[in-house]
Amino acid sequence: MTGALAGFRILDLSRVLAGPYCSMIFGDLGAEVIKVEAPGGSDETRHWGPPFQEGVSAYYLSANRNKESITLDLRTLEGQEQFRELVKTSDVVLHNFKTGTMEKFGLGYESLAELNPKLVFCSITGFGETGPLKDLPGYDFILQGMSGLMQITGTPESGPQKMGVAIVDILTGLYACIGIQAALLERNMSGKGQKIDLSLYDCAVSSLVNIGSNYLMTGKEPLRRGNTHAQIAPYQTFNAKDGLLIVAVGTNTQFQALCDLVGWKPPECFSTNAGRVENRETLTSILQLYLQEQTVSTWVEQMRAVGIPCGPVQTFEQLTNDPQLVHRNMWVTQSHPVAGSIRLIGSPLHLSRTPVTYRLAPPEPGQHQTKWIKRREHS
Secondary structure: OOOOOOOOEEEEOOOOOHHHHHHHHHHHOOOEEEEEEOOOOOOHHHHOOOOEEOOEEHHHHOOOOOOEEEEOOOOOHHHHHHHHHHHOOOOEEEEOOOOOHHHHOOOOHHHHHHHOOOOEEEEEEOOOOOOOOOOOOOOHHHHHHHOOOHHHOOOOOOOOOOOOOOHHHHHHHHHHHHHHHHHHHHHHHHOOOEEEEEEHHHHHHHOOHHHHHHHHHHOOOOOOOOOOOOOOOOEEEEEOOOOEEEEEOOOHHHHHHHHHHHOOOOOHHHOOHHHHHHOHHHHHHHHHHHHOOOOHHHHHHHHHHOOOOEEEOOOHHHHHOOHHHHHOOOEEEEEEOOOEEEEEEOOOOOOOOOOOOOOOOOOOOOOOHHHHHHHHHOO
């Protein structure tokens, strides 16, 4: 069975997370992804840990399946020339070097486009290739802080908090996928490639959505609300008898169903969402008294039966044993040449005719060097 992006070749010079996450998605969808590193392996995540399995980093494994690996020293004329030869038969170059690095190597977009006018060239930098901060490196944590994401994460008591994953890197990897595929689609009409200038900072700010829009409309600094919602109530966690329960009521009908379920007749001030938001503290206190009387699983069963959006806050043990995720093949096992049998998070993409495949385990540095040297010699 052929993947949706089979036939496309991606040269991936990126390291750490945003770029590798993007290229892994392309690999899952069937594209041929060549991970290009400096001799010995230059992706920093190879050494980030613990945990390690037989010396192989879990972090590295998380974003590098379905790729082949070669090593080139782009600081040398030989390495630069070898890369140019690969560019001639490739569709995409993806990198996350600091602004100007590819040009310093003689491998900037304009130079490579002369060799391959159909090339799509995606640059991922911290702040973009233009503007006063263009020369600064980009780090997810710093950009969570600068972008406003930390300002709205946490509680008034906790102060600004970063998210538990490198969310800016993930968002940027997804935007890179969107931009590259858009450029490839446009190439079908124009016959020409183009350059994509992608900034982690821009991507982080784009994720502010309604909270950013609220500020632009009112000029009021948003509050850190912890597990509550700025514009909906009740939309938060409650303490059930044995753990945290999420209740996400978005309509008046759902609110009435919740009140009926717990046996409470609310006064008129709670009849609209605006009223519930205005009287949030009182509403929360009342509902908490009811919801603490039964277990999370009991409430989830009863609420789902009457159409009230809800769910548990799951541990990772519960998550990995969740029958829904098992059914959806969200946990996959591969055989790695060094680490042995490894478990990875699967792809959420379910295409009916061209499903994702898990063909290659995350490669060791230069694992496919011989194959590509022979291919160049016979091309």
